[in-house]
Amino acid sequence: MSIFEYNGSALIAMVGKNCFAIASDRRLGVQLQTIATDFQRIYKIHDRLFLGLSGLATDAQTLYQRLVFRHKLYQLREERVMKPETFASMVSALLYEKRFGPYFCQPVIAGLGDEDKPFICTMDSIGAKELAKDFVVTGTASESLYGACEAMFKPDMEAEELFETISQALLSSVDRDCLSGWGGHVYVVTPTEVKERILKGRMD
């Protein structure tokens, strides 16, 4: 079993009309055994920037702590929050620093940039950025997630429709993956508010 599949995870980020949604599963496992069904994979960096970390849970926690530290310092020095594109570059640099002893994580970054334009990107464990205009997925269920998102996605969806689409894509994909699931955690972010919802799916 690969080290990326040790804990199990599933993450999606999707772009809508002046909004974005980011969703994750809730399972924390140790290979075949489930330890918890309320594990947090998506972190808020600031009101308009969210980070999802899939892969090995310990590295996700370490990476999150390092990134929050760097962002807080940036905020103190610059007296403003980071733009999503800047944050993505910082994550990429941090990951490549460990090129020959990497963090076993694949991040998903989603944020609202200038003029409320949604920005999403993902990268591999050594920081190769992949920008997308529609959706990005990572985790043990990534192949299913690609298929589900490709089928269900339409451009310029409003917040409510985006929520439905991302939820259905997540739940249907994790149902085919034994290492992820046990519900879902969805954040839908518009320029005015952040809506956090918990999904109840197949609990197995």
Next chain:
Amino acid sequence: MECVFGLVGEGFAVVAADTSAVHSILVHKSNEDKIMVLDSHKLIAASGEPGDRVQFTEYIQKNVALYQFRNGIPLTTAAAANFTRGELATALRKNPYSVNILLAGYDKETGPALYYIDYIATLHKVDKGAFGYGSYFSLSTMDRHYHSRMSVEEAIDLVDKCIVEIRSRLVVAPPNFVIKIVDKDGAREYAWRETVKDSIASSA
């Protein structure tokens, strides 16, 4: 075949651990206490490599005490858990400790808490947790009978059910267990569950 498990009840947290010190096929002793009293209101139940277990938990205990000496107030359970995770994470890519930990504590403000910290420094706050081969039996038993805000009697009854299950279903089941509890009155030993008594002068 080390078994460690614990759960959170109404105003208390209880942890149980087996008490066998084993080296390959030889049982050195059957009354090894694997649950260390970290400070007045914290317990650390550890399983894993014996040398690492004792060295690491003593290191954590001394650092927690040092904080209290320096700052005049004790660490909260969450802070102690995060400190422990940090030490494990720092050592992970240099000189890893093979110790799995259940950290149980009671804070006046937040009540009882149980933290699951595995050997690769994955940290998660849980209501019930377990390590080792015994976890396959104890987690399922706890899933069946656990509910939030259990009384001490109900929780000890559940712990006993788990011990019975481990004894009957695990091929090299440890004979003896120790149960420790932490609540507003502090961390203390609750009971032993022995089937084999260690005596110096055994029958000739």
